[in-house]
Amino acid sequence: xxxxxxxxxxxxxxxxxxxxxxxxxxxxxxxxxxxxxxxxxxxxxxxxxxxxxxxxxxxxxxxxxxxxxxxxxxxxxxxxxxxxxxxxxxxxxxxxxxxxxxxxxxxxxxxxxxxxxxxxxxxxxxxxxxxxxxxxxxxxxxxxxxxxxxxxxxxxxxxxxxxxxxxxxxxxxxxxxxxxxxxxxxxxxxxxxxxxxxxxxxxxxxxxxxxxxxxxxxxxxxxxxxxxxxxxxxxxxxxxxxxxxxxxxxxxxxxxxxxxxxxxxxxxxxxxxxxxxxxxxxxxxxxxxxxxxxxxxxxxxxxxxxxxxxxxxxxxxxxxxxxxxxxxxxxxxxxxxxxxxxxxxxxxxxxxxxxxxxxxxxxxxxxxxxxxxxxxxxxx
Numbered sequence: 001x002x003x004x005x006x007x008x009x010x011x012x013x014x015x016x017x018x019x020x021x022x023x024x025x026x027x028x029x030x031x032x033x034x035x036x037x038x039x040x041x042x043x044x045x046x047x048x049x050x051x052x053x054x055x056x057x058x059x060x061x062x063x064x065x066x067x068x069x070x071x072x073x074x075x076x077x078x079x080x081x082x083x084x085x086x087x088x089x090x091x092x093x094x095x096x097x098x099x100x101x102x103x104x105x106x107x108x109x110x111x112x113x114x115x116x117x118x119x120x121x122x123x124x125x126x127x128x129x130x131x132x133x134x135x136x137x138x139x140x141x142x143x144x145x146x147x148x149x150x151x152x153x154x155x156x157x158x159x160x161x162x163x164x165x166x167x168x169x170x171x172x173x174x175x176x177x178x179x180x181x182x183x184x185x186x187x188x189x190x191x192x193x194x195x196x197x198x199x200x201x202x203x204x205x206x207x208x209x210x211x212x213x214x215x216x217x218x219x220x221x222x223x224x225x226x227x228x229x230x231x232x233x234x235x236x237x238x239x240x241x242x243x244x245x246x247x248x249x250x251x252x253x254x255x256x257x258x259x260x261x262x263x264x265x266x267x268x269x270x271x272x273x274x275x276x277x278x279x280x281x282x283x284x285x286x287x288x289x290x291x292x293x294x295x296x297x298x299x300x301x302x303x304x305x306x307x308x309x310x311x312x313x314x315x316x317x318x319x320x321x322x323x324x325x326x327x328x329x330x331x332x333x334x335x336x337x338x339x340x341x342x343x344x345x346x347x348x349x350x351x352x353x354x355x356x357x358x359x360x361x362x363x364x365x366x367x368x369x370x371x372x373x374x375x376x377x378x379x380x
Contacts, residue, residue, distance in 0.1 A: 044331065047145040048345065051158075051262070051328075051335050054141050055343035058159060058260055061102035063247070063341050071246035073259075074098040075224035076161050077278025080117060082226075089226050090117045093131075094283040095161055096142065096275040103141055108134050118276035135276035142275050146329040147264055150273075157267030157275040157283065160324065162258045162359060164190070164219015166286035190215040190222060190243070195289070198369050214370065217362035220245050220259060220339065221284060247339070251362035254339035256376050258358045261285055261326040262334045268321030281321040286310075287359050311355060313348040 066073050078097075079089035093114065100109035111134055113125040121132035136155035143150040143158050150156030193204040193215035204212040216222065222243040250257050267273045268282045277283060287310050309315055312334050315323040326346075328334040333347045339361065346355075354376055357363070363373040 051144045055337040059337040059341035061099040064102040073244040076221035076284040094278040135274040153273040155274040160263040162220040163284035163286040165289035259339040260337040262328040
């Protein structure tokens with residue numbers, strides 16, 4: 001039986017009017033515009049935190065290695081003798097290979113043949129894999145989550161070690177097409193440093209031990225070159241020997257010396273990106289020092305012969321291997337690990353003089369006839 005509604009009684013309305021619907025949509029849009037940036041910021045903060053954790057793990061692995069080697073840190077790159085051309089050593093391996101066992105990568109470490117170059121793809125070792133195959137294994141602790149070029153490549157690398165002062169003799173504009181172009185690499189050998197710090201008109205390449213030691217003290221990690229490599233015939237103790245700093249030789253302080261930095265241009269390899277390429281263009285960073293006058297170290301400045309600029313985030317765009325300087329996609333700065341093993345974020349606007357002081361591990365040491373750096377505060 002149908003019930004009739006009394007006359008004059010209005011029928012209850014169902015649904016929304018168009019105006020009400022538009023108001024609700026507008027409110028949702030405003031809320032989304034407020035929430036989405038917060039979500040993006042939270043994601044970026046999470047990626048930056050993950051990157052810092054990677055650096056802490058690498059710093060711990062460095063200390064584990066040094067403890068087993070009487071405090072000595074690894075070389076940034078190890079090079080092998082070349083019977084055909086003694087002045088052109090072969091690319092052996094980078095510092096990463098030395099840390100594999102401490103990074104839960106014993107499976108790669110135990111298979112690596114240190115008597116062969118990293119790019120050797122024809123000589124299977126233990127397990128039937130070549131060095132090249134092993135070197136293109138993705139290892140997450142070596143890749144910053146904000147570094148697409150490292151994440152998208154097998155064997156990608158986001159982190160580089162502090163190799164001190166370099167010169168414009170290292171051609172950063174040319175990516176090597178053959179393993180180890182020594183004409184370019186030699187510009188970053190402290191035995192060949194073109195600096196005359198004591199003003200006696202003789203450089204390290206000419207045999208000046210004073211200049212050689214000062215240049216060595218301006219970097220934490222150095223190359224391990226085989227005997228017979230040219231460069232002014234350096235003393236035997238500097239050949240076929242790891243010349244990196246020890247944990248006890250960080251005169252300027254471990255907490256105020258950079259050990260590892262991010263670099264978006266790291267990991268270059270002539271046969272594909274690899275964390276095992278030992279050239280400084282791939283696995284290290286340095287400050288291109290231009291000596292303004294003899295006996296001056298207090299205010300180094302960029303080398304005018306290179307097109308890149310070396311300070312934090314000044315050179316972010318370019319092919320891998322084109323800019324061995326700290327850079328990242330984190331807004332406003334770069335993550336670093338110091339030689340104490342801690343990790344922190346450094347603003348790209350940091351005073352440039354302070355940044356240079358953080359690069360050098362022993363440049364405040366008092367030396368006769370040399371204007372040395374002033375100490376930096378431990379809370380920089």
